Amino acid sequence: MVRMLYVTPALESQDQRVLHEIEDMRRDLKYRLAENHRWDGQLRRQLQARAIQGSNSIEGYHASVEDIESIMSGEEPLETSSRVAREIAGYQQALTYIQLLARASVFRYDVGLMNGLNFMMIGHHSDKTPGVVRPGSIYIRDYDTGEVVYEGPDVELVPGLLDELIAWLNEGDLDAPGYVRAAMAHLNLVKIHPWRDGNGRMSRALQTLVLGRDQITTPEFSSIEEWLGQPQVTLKYYAVLGEVGGRLWSPHGDTLSWVRFCLRAHHLQAQRVARRLAEAGEIWVLLEKQIEADGLNPRAVSALYEVFVNRRLRRTRYQADEVLSQGQAVRDLRDLAAKGWLRPYGETKGRYYAPGPRMAVIKADFAERAEPLRDPYV
Structure with missing residues (x-):
């Protein structure tokens, strides 16, 4: 039968090198993911x-x-x-x-x-x-x-x-x-x-x-x-x-x-992805210390991590992540806002929480430290 598909090419030496680097990174990632982390x-x-x-x-x-x-x-x-x-x-x-x-x-x-x-x-x-x-x-x-x-x-x-x-x-x-x-x-x-x-x-x-x-x-x-x-x-x-x-x-x-x-x-x-995984561990530990110093519930770290990586957090997301009642979630988010970690916007179903001034400082610090990714073919 005549082959009618595009044919897999032979890799050159530089491609083999890049491939080995990818496999090394993925293998390292697999080992790191074998350990359970809160994030x-x-x-x-x-x-x-x-x-x-x-x-x-x-x-x-x-x-x-x-x-x-x-x-x-x-x-x-x-x-x-x-x-x-x-x-x-x-x-x-x-x-x-x-x-x-x-x-x-x-x-x-x-x-x-x-x-x-x-x-x-x-x-x-x-x-x-x-x-x-x-x-x-x-x-x-x-x-x-x-x-x-x-x-x-x-x-x-x-x-x-x-x-x-x-x-x-x-x-x-x-x-x-x-x-x-x-x-x-x-x-x-x-x-x-x-x-x-x-x-x-x-x-x-x-x-x-x-x-x-x-x-x-x-x-x-x-x-x-x-x-x-x-x-x-x-x-x-x-x-x-x-x-x-x-x-x-x-x-x-x-x-x-x-x-x-x-x-x-x-x-x-x-x-x-490797950077995000390393960053997740670092930011989680940092936030745990800050939350403890503020006398807040340790579970609130997951809410802060969410607004660290994204633009906003909804109460229902935090409530589901931590398996909380609506009242518990509302109180935690209210306390985080009072301490300057979150800033609420909107009402009822449209309400969400964005980074407050304290979280904004941390986000800016991590963004400033980020180094450019390396092009493997250069």
């Missing part, structure tokens, strides 16, 4: 929210991390429109399932799984035949000019291409590094573009699933979706996809530039 749950939730934010922002669906965390917990977001909230909720459902699949003892890729994930993401768009292979041609247009920048393969080819991709996911290039296989899964799926909508998000989610199945770290710690969602990185992401794939389905070119782009993203995101 682990919040850090995992924030990483998942940032992955959801990144992948959806690429498609033009913008929401704050705080609103995404609210949607993840079943709450109404404060700022995000209902239209965008539906996109966020669909993607969160698919990523949650991917987290389960990453740990499943019995697992194989199949077309039904791929269609099911697509339905989870865009099932609210009944006019886009969610979870079903597109019935006709598909074109990707430049948002600004309307120009067609990519035309997917003929619809008659799509079932066979999906079957070949599934066979490769289960049995192909198994000796290739997981990061490389994940990148190639992403590239092939986004170029096949098998559905009427959700193809980009599906391809990024598939990359996360392939990494999760490698058991290096859990999906939220191995995903590069947050990194890809940064505006300047998104531009480079589209550029390298266009460079490798061209304007038409043509799986015959060199794919090394794409794999290299993904390896760089993994390296930089791994640096960022």
Whole structure:
């Protein structure tokens, strides 16, 4: 049978070096996560929210991390429109399932799984035949000019291409590094573009699933979706996809530039996650000392950690994290505001807490100390 997919490239010496550095960072991260810390749950939730934010922002669906965390917990977001909230909720459902699949003892890729994930993401768009292979041609247009920048393969080819991709996911290039296989899964799926909508998000989610199945770290710690969602990185992401794939389905070119782009993203995101993990321990210990000196309940540290990493905190989030009654949560947050740690805004359901003057000083200090990430290819 003639191979119809993009072919996994051979890595050069510099790519091998970058790959080894990524694996060392991920291995270190795995060992550090083996120990239980009070902040682990919040850090995992924030990483998942940032992955959801990144992948959806690429498609033009913008929401704050705080609103995404609210949607993840079943709450109404404060700022995000209902239209965008539906996109966020669909993607969160698919990523949650991917987290389960990453740990499943019995697992194989199949077309039904791929269609099911697509339905989870865009099932609210009944006019886009969610979870079903597109019935006709598909074109990707430049948002600004309307120009067609990519035309997917003929619809008659799509079932066979999906079957070949599934066979490769289960049995192909198994000796290739997981990061490389994940990148190639992403590239092939986004170029096949098998559905009427959700193809980009599906391809990024598939990359996360392939990494999760490698058991290096859990999906939220191995995903590069947050990194890809940064505006300047998104531009480079589209550029390298266009460079490798061209304007038409043509799986015959060199794919090394794409794999290299993904390896760089993994390296930089791994640096960022390692920094956040180290920072979490440092800030938690610092806040514990401050809370003790103020005579406040030690559990209130989790509220302060939330506003350290995000812009705001809602009472319901803190209440759920610490398993408190509404009255206990209200009193704790009131005490934190009285001590200058938090500043309340809004009323009733719209009420939230932002960093107060004391927390603002700590946030500024940590921001000033942060060193730039190192580009592994420079």
